[in-house]
Amino acid sequence: MKEPRKYTHDQDETGLTKPEFDKTELNEPELDERFAGQAKELFDDSVERLDAATLSRLNKGRHQALVELQKTGLAGQWALWMPATGIAAAALVAVVILQGPGIEGPSLPAESVTDFEILLGEDSLEMLEELEFYSWIDPQDFETDNNVG
Amino acid sequence: MNACAGVYAVSCSREQPTGTKTLQRERQLNQFLAEVERRALRFAEIAVRDRDEALDLVQDAMIKLARKYVDKPTHEWAPLFYRILQNGVRDWHRRQLVRNRVMVWFGGVAGGDDDYDVVAQAPDPAGRTPERDLQSHEAMRGLEAAMHKLPPRQREAFMLRTFEGLDVAGTATAMGCSQGSVKTHYFRAIHSLREQLGEHWQ
Structure with missing residues (x-):
């Protein structure tokens, strides 16, 4: 010892x-x-033995450092949420693309599929020539269907 | 400062600051800086021999600690802070060296040691007898003069170990060298100082 x-x-x-x-x-x-x-x-x-003026300047310097910490803290918190926000945004965009009605352009009624089949059929060229007639007759059919219903 | 003794291996982990934890960190940092700022100022002042410059260096070190290292465990703050401060002091000396060379080139008078008026830099006395202040001041002046004759690394090791109370591991972290180097620098420094001041201090 x-x-x-x-x-x-x-x-x-x-x-x-x-x-x-x-x-x-x-x-x-x-x-x-x-x-x-x-x-x-x-x-x-x-x-x-440090004088009061020096201590005051040190105090100011310390507070400046704390202000920097607050800035860093806010930025840090934002950075912390960034990945989660990004993932959420990506998921939202994916849902909208897959299920949203407005993304694929104007919506078509179910009958349009049939119309396309007709248009793409053998008689399509003849129909295109008489497009004006078909465009006149279509509303007529619509009105008739409503009256029947 | 002695409470900082311990293991100073700087960890790679960062604690995530969230909500109340950030406020707690802010409080801890404030307390740490309040404890260390005066000593850090004198530390820097001895190194650069200019109080205004020393104040700037200390403030820069505080801000850098707050920006970059506040997420480190609190027991690592002291060596990290002094490492930042040391780097600031070294950069300052490099700038001074360049400036002095430029001044000499253009025929100007470079500010040397003679420009430093220790008496003019003396702080206001606070409730002490003038005799004691004078005696202490003169002794410190002699110590500072002797320290300035040391190589910079020896001076750093001596100041960190003796004035700041950092242990060998903490000093090594602050100086960015091995613990063996710290021991060597410290040993040489203290023996050189004893030789220089022996007559006055024994």
Whole structure:
């Protein structure tokens, strides 16, 4: 077990406490430790003597850093939601494409399929020649169907 | 600062800040910076010998810590902060070197050590006797002068270990070198300082 160092504390005329060592009893590591302790004491003392204006500037600097943190925090939160938002948007677009009525152009009534079959049939060219007639007769059929119903 | 002693291996993990956690981080960061800012200022001031420049360097280090490393575990903040500050100090010295060369080229007078008036930079005394202030100030002035004769890496190791109370691992993280290098730099620094100041300090 390490033996405690033998030294006493004494105050000089200025009131500064100085450790009094018996140097002959100290080995090199202990002398290093003592030196480091004295240096730290001086450094701490210089820190304590910082003036109010400097402390105020430090305070401002710290608050500036916290403002930056808030900015980063907001950006970070937004970044956190970005993947989820992207996935949701992609899913929505997919649903609209697959099921939405307005994407494939104007909707066609079921009868149109039959009309296409007729148009693509052998008589299609003749029908195209008489397109004006068919366009006149179609509303007529519609009205007739409604009257029947 | 001694409470920061421990394992300083910088983790790769980042904690995700969400809601109240962000507020908690903000509070923790505020507390950390409030604890470290004065010492960091003196640390930088000793390195660059200019209080205004030191204030700028400390503020930059604070902002960089807040922007980039706040998600790291809090026990890693101290070595990371001092690493940022060290890098800032090194960059500052590089800029000064370039500026001084340019000034010499154009025949101007480069600002050297003689421009630094320690008495003018002395802070206001706060409730202490003038004799004690003077004695402490003179002793610190001697220590700073001796530290400036050290190679930069030795000075960094000495300041981080002695003034900031970082352990070997934390100092290695802050300096960006191995723990073995820290031990070597520190050993050489303290023996060189003891040789320089021995007459006054023994």
